[in-house]
Amino acid sequence: GENVEQHPSTLSVQEGDSAVIKCTYSDSASNYFPWYKQELGKRPQLIIDIRSNVGEKKDQRIAVTLNKTAKHFSLHITETQPEDSAVYFCAASRGGNEKLTFGTGTRLTIIP
Amino acid sequence: GAVVSQHPSRVICKSGTSVKIECRSLDFQATTMFWYRQFPKKSLMLMATSNEGSKATYEQGVEKDKFLINHASLTLSTLTVTSAHPEDSSFYICSATGGTGSGTEAFFGQGTRLTVV
Numbered sequence: 001g002e003n004v005e006q007h008p009s010t011l012s013v014q015e016g017d018s019a020v021i022k023c024t025y026s027d028s029a030s031n032y033f034p035w036y037k038q039e040l041g042k043r044p045q046l047i048i049d050i051r052s053n054v055g056e057k058k059d060q061r062i063a064v065t066l067n068k069t070a071k072h073f074s075l076h077i078t079e080t081q082p083e084d085s086a087v088y089f090c091a092a093s094r095g096g097n098e099k100l101t102f103g104t105g106t107r108l109t110i111i112p
Numbered sequence: 113g114a115v116v117s118q119h120p121s122r123v124i125c126k127s128g129t130s131v132k133i134e135c136r137s138l139d140f141q142a143t144t145m146f147w148y149r150q151f152p153k154k155s156l157m158l159m160a161t162s163n164e165g166s167k168a169t170y171e172q173g174v175e176k177d178k179f180l181i182n183h184a185s186l187t188l189s190t191l192t193v194t195s196a197h198p199e200d201s202s203f204y205i206c207s208a209t210g211g212t213g214s215g216t217e218a219f220f221g222q223g224t225r226l227t228v229v
Contacts, residue, residue: 032216043205043220044156051216089155095216097144097163097209102155 002027004092006103014111019080021106023090024072030092033066033073034100038087047088048075051095077108085110114140116208118221125196125228133191133224135206141186142208146218147179150203162189186210196228 003026013019025033031052036044050057050064050073057064061080066073077084090103115138125131135145144163148156160176162168162183170176178200180192189208193200205223209216 034217041203041223041225043222045220046217049217093216097216099146099158099161100207100218101158104155107153 002030002092002101004090004101004103006090006106008106009104010107010109012109012111013080015080015082017080019075019077019084019108019110021075021088021090021108022072023074023092023103024070025092025101026071027092027094027101028071029094032093032095033064034091035062035064035075036089036091036102038089038105044089080110082110082112084108114138114208114217114219116142116206116219116221118206118224120224121222122225123227125226127197127228128195130192130194131196131226133193133204133206133226135189135191135208135221137187137208137210137219140208141210142189143186143210144208145183145189146207146209147181147189147191148205148207150205150223152203156205159191193226196226198228201226201228 006023034049037047038044061078063076088106091100093100117136119134147159159174160168160170162181164183164186168181183189206221207218
């Protein structure tokens with residue numbers, strides 16, 4: 001089955017700086033890669049996703065890059081703000097109604 | 113986006129009793145629903161996948177007789193934790209797909225914090 005690894009497990013950055021979280025996956029058939037933000041005790045919220053037919057996607061301060069050959073994808077947050085502090089999870093699936101396999105999570109702390 | 117509602121948000125039960133958690137898709141028909149368990153400061157671990165009208169598919173190591181899943185309609189799936197014990201205390205969360213044309217995006221319920229005393 002799919003295995004998704006995520007690094008780093010914790011990340012602290014100064015407000016205004018950029019944050020990068022990286023994930024690798026093992027299943028070459030995976031073609032859908034979402035990123036979720038989860039605040040304490042709350043549900044995961046989709047912040048951006050990418051499908052395998054593109055290499056990069058951007059939405060304001062958030063971007064995701066995908067390298068299918070190397071089987072890795074990354075989340076980039078620019079101009080970080082205190083409200084970006086949360087746990088971020090990457091995930092991978094084969095698309096459609098297939099299950100998501102989650103990474104282990106990254107606790108991001110933005111230092112004011 | 114599509115809305116998934118999970119109920120209850122918190123429940124405390126006595127050891128040995130059963131607890132039912134409901135997951136509803138409010139504005140779309142969920143062809144597939146997923147149940148996850150999340151321990152403190154850990155990732156979401158998939159417990160089972162359920163499709164409307166068919167038996168759930170459980171992940172390895174998950175006891176199907178202990179965690180009963182019913183997906184009787186396209187808008188409702190339930191998870192029943194039978195004969196609960198303190199080690200079953202956890203955050204349980206459901207998700208549903210089918211709210212978008214591709215069926216790929218997963219929408220999460222708000223989660224249920226179960227405490228077994």
